[in-house]
Amino acid sequence: MQPTTVQQFAKILAASSDTAFLCATSRLLEPLGYEVVHATDGNNAIEAARSFQPDAIIVSLSSGRIGDLELCRRIKGDAPTSSIPVLLIVNAEADKDCEQLPDYEADVCLLAPLSEGELLVNVARLAERHRVELFHKEQPHTGGCDDSYKTSRAGQISSVAEAACKPRDLTALSDTAESRVTNGIAQAELFEMVMRAKQEWEATFDAMSDGIFIFDHSKRLSRVNRAGARLEDSLPHQLLNRRCCEILRVGESGAAGCIVERIINEGRSATIEVTPDKLQRPLLVTVEPVKEDGAVVGAVCTVRDLTELREIEAVARERHSLLMSVLDCARESIFALDAEGVIQWCNKATSETSGYAMDEIVGKHLLATVPEAEHARVTEYFMRALNGEPQSYEMSYRAPDGHLRYSLVDEAPLIIDWRTTGVLAMARDVTQQKLVRERAAQSDKLRALGQLASGVAHDFNNALAAILGRAQLLRRLVTDEHSLQNLDIIQTAAEDAAATVRRIQTFARQSQTKTYASLDARSILRDSIEITRTRWENDAQARGLQYDVELKIETPLFILGNVSELREVFVNLIINAIDAMPQGGRLLISGAREDGRARLRFADNGTGMLEEVRVRIFEPFYTTKGAHGTGLGLFISYGIIEQHGGAISVESMTSQGTTFTLDLPASEEKVVKGELPQITDDVAPLSILVVDDEDFVRETLVEMLSAFKHHVSERASGAEALEACERRKFDMVFTDLSMPGMDGWAVARGVRHRQRNAKVVLVTGYGTNATPPHDAEEIVDEVLGKPFDFNQIREMLARLSVKMVST
Known part of the structure; x- marks a missing residue:
């Protein structure tokens, strides 16, 4: 027969009138392999000792209960139980009673309170000793030797030396005894290590800030730490054996409502947030099933008090709200991009400035609205900022209405937790400033060009004055027909050159004085047609094109205005119409008096305009002619018509042509010029x-x-x-x-x-x-x-x- 280890099937009888002590003993010993039975009074203890035959009996002596001492005497005085070792635990007040006991009444007497490790070691030693003695008694030997194994009242062998004199296999007996004692000591040391680990685990268990509740298969609480007990405003041992639905009231009683019961029944984990009425604090409850061999044998419930977290979240929300308010009050556009250049967040100014809704901006790539020609440059600046080098540059983007807008952008790396996650950008809209700069540059350019044109016109006029004057002087002297024809050619060429110079002077706008008078619109339109004739007739014919420019105004149409400015408007509209008919075409200029207003229409059958072009046609510096246009002609014309108290509008359809309509104040009277005096050559010499x-x-x-x-x-x-x-x-x-x-x-x-x-x-x-x-x-x-x-x-x-x- 081979002995088993002390944990395997070792039987312990715990006798005490304190049920809490009995439960604590079971929780301590049963996980280690002991079989524990309880007895709450002396008669039950004697009966259990006789029938159960434990390896050790633990008797807890409560204060003032001398009956427990009598129990020890009865156990040692009863033959069937006299050899079972007894561990007596007494508290400080009952310590004096322990001194009155005879030697045979208890094997070990311990003073409470004692540690669990101390209790485990003594129980293991007593149980091992008892089982070793039983083993020796069961060994075969010659007759008459039974009395040679004398035991003390504690059940120990009285004399190994005496037993060695008996005729039997004493060597085997000695080896077995030595092995048993050594094994017992090793087991006791192991138990002591286990107990230290258990104490450390329990210290950790109780030190946790979250409440931990452990329920058995019957849904009753078997273990709880101090944090959990505090949530119930109780002590840990007072909560033991309660039903799960009574703890924290995390659900209604019954399998359908109680989360712990539901988890044990269904075998899956769950997490809920509850606010128990008695606590009025938010709790995060997580329940995990405990399984053995695939079967659910209990559940572990972790409860975290979210009050502090909620307070921190409230402060964080308040600060976040404050930060968002500050950012939304900023006039600059502020937005964050990830490492791929996708916008992750933007402030209100970004939406207001760009014209896009915030949900349209977030998730859009930085280059989505940037003209393709600028992609490489903007990407280079972005990558530099992402690599830790702040950048400042000007970029353009297309607004929802199709207009190009300009921003001055500052970019810096966006660092979170010491890691660059993207780029933070701040942009200031400089569209107006850029337009002003461009307008000023264009104005300077035009001013310089005007000054140049003025100087050229002056020099040309001097030369033409001599040419035209001399030609006319010669005509007075020459009578030969052929010579007269030649002089006529010279005179015509000089007059045409003079008309060209006048157009240059009109462009230079030498006069800023505005004199409004009653003017015949037909006369000004005829002049404008003649001024542009070189463009729509001579140049066109040289390119193989044919233009038909027709003036259709049947009756005099008088308007109030400045002749030079109105001529400039008419010339601009004629030139624009010619440019809109690159393959040739027809321009019809018509007009009539309607309700006290003079309405002039310039209708061509050219290529027409897209709607997005039409709505911008009067913007300064906006041109569809590329480098060949200044974008000022229609802008200036619009301003001139407005200064005259009129209006200019445009209608256009692609491939069907364009019509400009001018609405101007009509003049009620025709200016009647005084008759010129009779011009003769008979003026007295001066x-x-x-x-x-x-x-x-x-x-x-x-x-x-x-x-x-x-x-x-x-x-x-x-x-x-x-x-x-x-x-x-x-x-x-x-x-x-x-x-x-x-x-x-x-x-x-x-x-x-x-x-x-x-x-x-x-x-x-x-x-x-x-x-x-x-x-x-x-x-x-x-x-x-x-x-x-x-x-x-x-x-x-x-x-x-x-x-x-x-x-």
């Missing part, structure tokens, strides 16, 4: 002074005036002219406007100061719109633009002669 620094222009004008039999003197500078006025009286003085040293205005002022009745004519290559000084009307009687011809000079001399007679 004394005339001509002042010009350009010799060929001066000499031409002198000869043309001399042809009318006048006495003409000439000077090359203003100083010389004023000096001549000091010595001699002149009826008229023709002075060039642009001269070095002293300009024409200064000469006119000097002449008026010296000879008040002399008529002064300002001759200028800048046209008749030369910007006058404040006293222009007092010092200058007429303005003669270059180039000039005989008819102009004759008419001017006639007008001035009439004025001279009247004064």
Whole structure:
């Protein structure tokens, strides 16, 4: 027969009137393999000891209960139980009773309170000793030797030496005894290690901040830590053996309501959040089933108090709300991108500035609305920021209405938990500033171009004045028909060149003075058609194209406005219509008086416009002509019409053409010009002074005036002219406007100061719109633009002669 280890099937009888002690003993010993039975009084204990034959008996002596001492005496005095070792546990008050006991009443007496490890070690030693003694008694030996195994009242062998004298196999007996004792000691040490581990586990179990409830297969509480007991406002041992549905009231009683009972029945885990009425605090309850061999034998319930977490979350929400309010109050667009360039979050300003809804922005790639031409540049800046290098750059994007908007973007790496997760960007809309800068640049460009055009026009007019004047002078002398034809050609070419120069001067807009008068729209439209004829006729024919520009206004149509500005508008609309018909076409200009308004329509049959182009057609610097357009023509025209108290609108359909409609105030009266005086060559000879620094222009004008039999003197500078006025009286003085040293205005002022009745004519290559000084009307009687011809000079001399007679 081989002995088993002390844990295997070792039987322990626990006798006490304290049921809590009996339950605690079972919880301690049964997990280690002991079989434990309980007895709550002496008679039951004696009966259980006789029938159960335990390996050890534990008797707990309560304060003042001498009956427990009697139980020890009865166990040791009863033959069937006398050899069973007894462990007596007494508390401090009953300690004096233990001293009154005879030697045979208990094998070990321990003083409470004692540790579980101490109890386990003593129980293991007593049980092992008892089982070793039983083993030796069962060994075979010769007759008459039974009394040689004497035992003490504790059931121990009284004399091993005496037993060795008996005729039997004492060597085997010694080896067996030694093995048993060694095994018992080893088992006791192992139990002590187990108990230390158990104590450490229980210390950890009780130190946990979450409440832990362990339920057995019958759904009753078998273990709870201190945190769990605090949730029930109780002590751990007071909660033991309660039903699951009584704990924390986490569900209604019954399998359908109680979460623990449901988990044990269904065998799956669950987590719920509850707020028990008695606690009024949120709890997170997690229940996990405990399984053995696939069967559910209980459940572990973990309860976490969420009060502190909820308070932290409330503070976090408050701070998050504050941060969001601050970010939403920011005027700059702020948005966060992940490492792939996808927008993860944006503030309100991002939506308001871009025109996209916030849910349209979040989840969209940074390059989604950026023009393709800028993709590489924007990506490069983004990657630099992602690699830790802050960036600042200007980018453009297309708004929902199709317009390009511009932003100044600052990017920096977005670092979370010491790791770069993306890029944080802040953008400031600079669309208006950019437009202002572009407008200023365009204005500077146009101003410079205007100044250049003005200077070129002046120089051309000087040359044309000499050419046209000389040609007309020769015509008065030549009688040969062929020569006259040649002179006519020269004169026509010079006049065409002069018309071109006038268009340049119109572009340069030399005059800023606005004089509104009653004007015949038909006359201005005819001039505009002639001004653009080179574009729609000569140039077109050279390219093999045919344009039909028709003016269809049957009756006079008078409007109130400034002739030069309205001419500019009409010229712009004609040129735009020609550009909209790249393969040739027809432009019909019509007009009528309607309800006191003059309505003019420019209708072409060109390519038409898309709606997104039509809505932007009057924007400054917006052009569909690329580098060939400035984007200012229609913008300026729109402003001019508005300043005239009118309106301009456009209708267009793709492939069907475009119609511009102008609505202008109609003039109630036609300006009736006074009849010009009869112009003849019989004007009495006058004394005339001509002042010009350009010799060929001066000499031409002198000869043309001399042809009318006048006495003409000439000077090359203003100083010389004023000096001549000091010595001699002149009826008229023709002075060039642009001269070095002293300009024409200064000469006119000097002449008026010296000879008040002399008529002064300002001759200028800048046209008749030369910007006058404040006293222009007092010092200058007429303005003669270059180039000039005989008819102009004759008419001017006639007008001035009439004025001279009247004064």
